Each structure stands twice: as structure tokens, then as C-alpha cells.
Amino acid sequence: MKHKNLLLSMLIVIATVFVVSACSNNEAENDTTNQKENDTEETDNDNESVHEEGTNNEADEDKEQEEQEEEVAKQVDVEYEIHPVDSSVIPINDADEKVVLLTIDDAPDKHALEMASTLKDLDANAIFFVNGHFLNSDEQKETLKKIHEMGFVIGNHTMTHENLTKVDEQTQRQEIVELSDKIEEIIGERPKFFRAPHGANTDFSRQLVEEEKMVLMNWTYGYDYFAPYQDAEKIKQAMISGEGPEVDVPYSLLKPGANLLMHDREWTNAALADIVTGLRDKGYTMVDPRAIKTIE
Numbered sequence: 001m002k003h004k005n006l007l008l009s010m011l012i013v014i015a016t017v018f019v020v021s022a023c024s025n026n027e028a029e030n031d032t033t034n035q036k037e038n039d040t041e042e043t044d045n046d047n048e049s050v051h052e053e054g055t056n057n058e059a060d061e062d063k064e065q066e067e068q069e070e071e072v073a074k075q076v077d078v079e080y081e082i083h084p085v086d087s088s089v090i091p092i093n094d095a096d097e098k099v100v101l102l103t104i105d106d107a108p109d110k111h112a113l114e115m116a117s118t119l120k121d122l123d124a125n126a127i128f129f130v131n132g133h134f135l136n137s138d139e140q141k142e143t144l145k146k147i148h149e150m151g152f153v154i155g156n157h158t159m160t161h162e163n164l165t166k167v168d169e170q171t172q173r174q175e176i177v178e179l180s181d182k183i184e185e186i187i188g189e190r191p192k193f194f195r196a197p198h199g200a201n202t203d204f205s206r207q208l209v210e211e212e213k214m215v216l217m218n219w220t221y222g223y224d225y226f227a228p229y230q231d232a233e234k235i236k237q238a239m240i241s242g243e244g245p246e247v248d249v250p251y252s253l254l255k256p257g258a259n260l261l262m263h264d265r266e267w268t269n270a271a272l273a274d275i276v277t278g279l280r281d282k283g284y285t286m287v288d289p290r291a292i293k294t295i296e
């Protein structure tokens with residue numbers, strides 16, 4: 001009899017432990033689910049505004065347009081952040097670290113749309129850092145819209161490519177904020193990334209960029225603006241190897257998280273597909289900039 005009671009008590013204790021632990025598991029699960037649902041809800045709202053914009057502006061667009069809108073609205077999990085000092089791409093948690101970020105500056109000039117198309121065909125995303133002086137005509141604005149609708153991220157590179165260290169604060173503000181206004185007018189959203197012309201910032205511009213909720217970045221390497229590399233074959237080799245011996249970089253700057261600077265230029269455009277495939281041959285993935293943490 002005693003044994004029976006003891007056994008019963010033990011069973012009750014075990015059963016209670018199971019129930020309690022099951023409850024806490026459920027609770028944890030529910031929390032995660034709620035969190036996800038809330039996230040999705042916010043996302044859906046964002047999507048709605050994008051769709052409305054699209055519908056108002058282009059009522060008669062075909063399926064391709066719908067696909068483009070989906071591409072714009074596509075939500076990507078945040079898995080990376082930009083190193084505040086060296087501008088490299090750092091994985092958050094256990095994201096793949098063998099990635100490089102592609103960036104195209106001084107866009108959209110003559111080649112940006114073709115470059116976007118090349119990248120799209122290769123399923124490689126990039127940030128296009130744009131200037132206001134390339135966004136005056138309707139055609140230029142349309143180009144920016146197309147690049148955005150293809151799923152590329154648009155960054156702020158100032159109105160007129162001014163060296164911010166050489167102008168007063170009022171001018172710095174105009175260079176930065178007026179371009180964000182202009183980009184928003186064209187694509188319906190403000191840029192979330194900023195790169196200063198020549199990588200030259202002031203304390204004022206850094207603070208302003210943060211207030212404007214943009215992540216500031218320079219780059220880790222890029223060669224296409226140096227005379228010896230203004231050639232498709234040479235820029236291809238330099239970008240894939242990370243080496244620029246003709247501008248005193250005889251060692252490789254290619255490493256996980258490298259932030260690659262390129263420009264809207266003829267030779268870079270010509271080499272772009274080979275650059276992407278060459279980097280992939282070395283085991284690198286092009287990080288989707290939409291997976292980079294921004295300032296909310």
C-alpha cells in the first residue's frame with residue numbers, strides 16, 4: 001500500500017512537470033508567433049502603400065509590372081549590419097560570412113540601367129548610390145524608378161556630388177536632405193543608406209545622416225576610378241582579386257564582408273557580369289542589401 005501511494009505521488013509529480021514545461025513551451029512559441037505576426041502586419045502595411053502608389057501612377061501596367069512591385073515589396077530577413085568604422089558587412093548571428101556587398105556610385109548616369117539589368121539576370125543585388133544631378137529629366141527619374149522596381153536598393157550620394165568637408169553646414173544639409181526628398185518623390189520611399197562623395201564626411205554630416213535615419217558607409221575597396229583601371233579587363237581582374245598593384249595595393253583586400261565600390265562607368269559596366277561570376281567562383285555570395293540592418 002505504501003509503495004502504491006509513493007508510486008502514485010511520483011506519477012503526479014512527473015505529470016505536473018510535463019504540463020508545466022509544455023505550458024512554458026507553448027507560451028514561448030506563442031510569443032515568437034505573435035512577434036512574427038506583428039512583423040508581418042507592419043510589413044503588409046508597407047506593401048499596401050507601395051501598391052497604392054504603383055496603381056495610381058501606372059494604371060495600365062501588365063504582369064511584369066506586378067512582378068516588379070512584388071520585388072520592391074519583397075521582405076528580406078535582416079541578417080547583416082555595416083561596421084561603423086571600416087564599412088564592412090558583418091553577419092548578425094549565424095548568417096553566412098563569406099559575402100561581399102556590391103555598390104554602384106554616381107548613378108543613374110549612362111550605364112546604371114544596363115548594370116541593374118546585368119545584375120538582375122545574375123540574381124545579384126546591389127545598392128545604387130545616386131546623385132540629384134542625374135535625376136532632373138523625366139527620363140532620368142523613370143530610370144531610377146525602374147532600377148528600384150527591379151529590387152535594387154537606392155542610396156543617397158548627395159545632390160551634386162559636393163565634397164562635404166569643403167562646404168558650410170547649410171549646404172551639407174541641402175546636399176543630403178534635398179536628395180532624400182527627391183528620391184522619395186520618385187520611388188515613394190526615402191533612402192536608408194548614405195555614402196559621401198569621396199567618402200569625405202564632417203561631424204555635422206555624420207550626425208545629420210543619422211537623424212535622417214540613414215546608415216552611413218564608405219567602402220573597403222574599389223579601383224574603377226583610378227586611371228590604370230579604367231579598362232574592362234583590368235577592372236575585372238582588380239575587383240575579383242581585390243588587388244590594385246598599379247595604385248599601390250599589391251595585396252588582396254578581398255575578404256568576407258568586403259564592401260565593393262564601383263561606379264556607373266563604361267568599363268565597369270562592361271566587366272560587371274564577369275566580376276560577379278568571378279567572385280562567385282571564389283566562393284563569395286553577393287549580399288542582398290535589403291538584409292542589412294537599417295535605422296528605423
Ligand SMILES: [Zn+2]
Pocket residue numbers: 105106157161197198
Ligand atoms: Zn561618387
